[in-house]
Amino acid sequence: MNSPDSSADHLFLQPFWDHVLTEFGDIVSSPFFPVLLAFSGYLCFSFPFACIDLLGERCPLLYQYKIQKNKRPTVEMMILCVWKAVYNHVIYVFPAVFLNWFWMPQWPLPVNAPTVFTLLVEVLGCLLLFDFQYYIWHVLHHKNLWLYKKVHAVHHKYVAPFSLSSQNLSGYELMTVGFWSSLNPIRLGCHPLTSWTCNLLSIWMSVDDHTGYNFPWSLSQIMPYGLYGGVLAHDLHHQRPDTNFAPFFGHWDLICGTSCSIKGSV
Numbered sequence: 433m434n435s436p437d438s439s440a441d442h443l444f445l446q447p448f449w450d451h452v453l454t455e456f457g458d459i460v461s462s463p464f465f466p467v468l469l470a471f472s473g474y475l476c477f478s479f480p481f482a483c484i485d486l487l488g489e490r491c492p493l494l495y496q497y498k499i500q501k502n503k504r505p506t507v508e509m510m511i512l513c514v515w516k517a518v519y520n521h522v523i524y525v526f527p528a529v530f531l532n533w534f535w536m537p538q539w540p541l542p543v544n545a546p547t548v549f550t551l552l553v554e555v556l557g558c559l560l561l562f563d564f565q566y567y568i569w570h571v572l573h574h575k576n577l578w579l580y581k582k583v584h585a586v587h588h589k590y591v592a593p594f595s596l597s598s599q600n601l602s603g604y605e606l607m608t609v610g611f612w613s614s615l616n617p618i619r620l621g622c623h624p625l626t627s628w629t630c631n632l633l634s635i636w637m638s639v640d641d642h643t644g645y646n647f648p649w650s651l652s653q654i655m656p657y658g659l660y661g662g663v664l665a666h667d668l669h670h671q672r673p674d675t676n677f678a679p680f681f682g683h684w685d686l687i688c689g690t691s692c693s694i695k696g697s698v
């Protein structure tokens with residue numbers, strides 16, 4: 433067994449990593465941990481926006497930022513989305529994780545924490561890779577009518593997205609997205625902390641895409657030069673499905689000429 437690396441660049445995250453291994457080692461070693469992390473992240477990140485949707489005009493301070501003000505989700509729509517997410521996890525995700533755990537060799541968690549620099553570079557690299565993979569997949573599943581109807585149309589049920597609709601996906605789409613977001617970091621040899629951070633960030637960014645609110649603190653407002661598409665771009669994708677295919681960043685839509693801005697669209 434390796435002893436912890438005591439070099440200075442590992443010291444920042446090492447106490448946190450030691451604490452995780454000591455206190456929660458059994459939990460984070462479980463093959464189901466990343467799935468539970470992602471699913472609980474989906475519910476927690478979505479919950480505040482669901483409350484804002486339910487309050488609607490009664491909370492003008494926040495509702496003023498709603499992009500499609502005339503289309504507010506109902507409680508029934510929200511429950512249907514959560515049910516769809518639960519169904520997909522029970523029918524597709526958990527059996528797949530179980531089979532993967534059963535057939536594939538399992539490695540113990542590393543003793544050393546990554547450096548902060550390594551963590552940031554790995555997370556950014558994995559998110560950029562996922563963004564590219566999903567862009568290609570997304571274009572393909574819109575251009576091919578059969579694929580659209582069989583796979584992706586489920587996600588376009590709502591023209592005005594809301595936070596909980598981020599997981600309103602067909603089982604095949606959820607499996608594809610989950611496959612990339614969970615296996616990219618492993619195949620690239622990243623630290624488990626990178627995998628979990630990527631997992632949570634992907635879920636957060638996906639919920640952010642679907643909130644339907646262009647808050648001043650939304651990622652697309654914070655990131656300059658259209659580097660990040662975010663909620664403005666993805667809300668438009670649900671209104672005009674032949675544009676804005678990238679899930680997170682803006683560069684692939686700009687390069688490939690599929691970008692559409694909010695100006696003149698609503």
Ligand SMILES: [Zn+2]
Nearest residue numbers: 587593642666
């Ligand atoms: Zn969407």
Ligand SMILES: [Zn+2]
Nearest residue numbers: 570574584673
């Ligand atoms: Zn789409």
